[in-house]
Amino acid sequence: MTTLEVKPSNDLSVDLTGKQSRRRKELFVHIVLAAAGAVSLIISILIIWSLLKEAWTFIFNVEWANVWSIGWFPRRGFYDVKTLIVATFITTGIAMAIATPLGLGAAIYLSEYASKRFRAIVKPILEILAGVPSVVIGFFALSWVAPQIVSRIGGSDGGSLMAAGIGVGILTIPLVASISEDSMRADPDSLREASSGLGARKRHTIFSVIIPASISGLVASFIVATSRAIGETMVVFLAGGAADTAIFTSSAYDGSLTMTAAMASLSSGTDSVVGEGLTFQSLFFVGLILFALTLVLNMIATRFVNKVRERY
């Protein structure tokens, strides 16, 4: 960023600040661009404000016995948040159990083993998987994963938290793969060369040198993917196996509503969100919990990513 600043001075016969119209145009452009830069701040304020305002109404008017009860029946006044949170943790857990090994495996192969040519073919394919919309994965989870996989491992062939979790896992594989691969490729080659030079085998190089060196990036990829899995809506909405209401369950083979699925099913079907009393506000209360949870995870992930940047 090199700027040339020339102050008008009495010694010079020419005024180097240029024509006034030229300076005015520069100022105008500066202001317009700065305004665009401020838009993101306004959006953040609006998000937090809308969530807090409605959630506040909910918190102060709801009967708290109904927030910790038997299940999520918002139109009848039972807002059991525990049901939603447990379901969210179940699907996220299953998703990460699938996405972490597969994504990490893809990342290790692409970064440590693959030839240039193989990488040039496979990387775009993984990026295509990353671009598949979540509704599509939701359809796939319900119409293929549930009957072909879940029903064979003891579940039903309809929607269930297991089917939804597998779907979310598929969705997050490319995310884990791309962040992990980036951080492993950021390790300088001198590390690999030094390790080989000492006579270490490939597996020792990978597990004792490369993975420890890029551990911050790997942790970051795990956290970002977890946050994405918690916030994923369409897969769990379509394949989660519950519509509108859910009784508390801690079994992955049952259908239930995650936080996001509860929000989606509360607002779909009818013209707008209607219901007894605080139904509309409950939407924002759940939204606030979701927002806070993912925000904390993302901030932690940013910390880890910055650590990688500092080192190399």
Add this chain to the structure above:
Amino acid sequence: MAIFGRLLDRRTKDHIQKSVTQALGTKRSGRSGILDTLLRYIIIALLFISLIILAVLIIDIAIDGFDVLSSRLGSFLSGTLRSRSVDEGIGIQQGLVGSFWIAVFVAVFAFPIGIAAAIYLEEYAPKNRLTKFIELNIRNLAGVPSVVYGLLGLFIFVKGFDVFLLRNFKSLVGGSSLAAAGLTLSILVLPIVIITAQEALKTIPSIIKEGAYGVGATKWQVIRGQVLPYAAPGILTGTLLSMSRAIGEAAPLILLGAVTGRLGLKAGLFDFYQLQERFTAMPIIITNWTQKQGRDIGFGENAAAAIVVLLFFVLLINATAILLRNYFEKKRA
């Protein structure tokens, strides 16, 4: 080598060579080598499982949707939402028009504002705490779940709550309308546009800028004449990816009250009046038909056919973006 030749006598050299070959010889045989090969196969297997999943996904959907697409592609593309899957007129025209307008909104609002914000942050903003905070804020916004953006749209556009100067937004966009959907998704992809544009702007070599300043260009002239043309491919890649993200996004639209049952309106592609009317979009149609397939199995085929159409557009945009990026990366390397 010449140095070694002079420094080491022959006996020492032989001795070293012997011990090295011995060490390598004992290590290369046995368990250790097998473990290495095993690890390699495990890792290849993990990678191939991901690729197989993608293949199964595409094949499964293509098979499910094949009947509809091969027998009545024309009427499927021009048909409308129906309550029964056997209805002859069932199709996705309304969804295509809705998704088209969402893409237009993203191009009109998110692209210019996002690119302008990126230029400000990269070229103008002072390196201080506020700038750092704005950048952190944008990164956090990119990680906010899409349903939460749906809540924001619901709050501002549909319910029309008083938000200082924005209290007229509801009457302007017409509540739960196509315009509300377009604006909400523009807000959703804005952080992605900003981040990718920033990355593209960072790649410009400072010599180019310095050269332009040297011949007397003003800051804006440098940006318009040198920085933007140089960063254009990178910016374009980012905007294309965010556009495909917006087209495939369903969750915020559900929150906004997209029509899932019957939509009376059947507007043409360029009928502006529909912007203030109730709307639907491709991902919403897919969601709805997927849910209905339990009761009416025919909806499953139609959902798969709609997915094929949506994937065609989304993957076309993504592939263009990826190829474009690879082409310019190679050209500049």
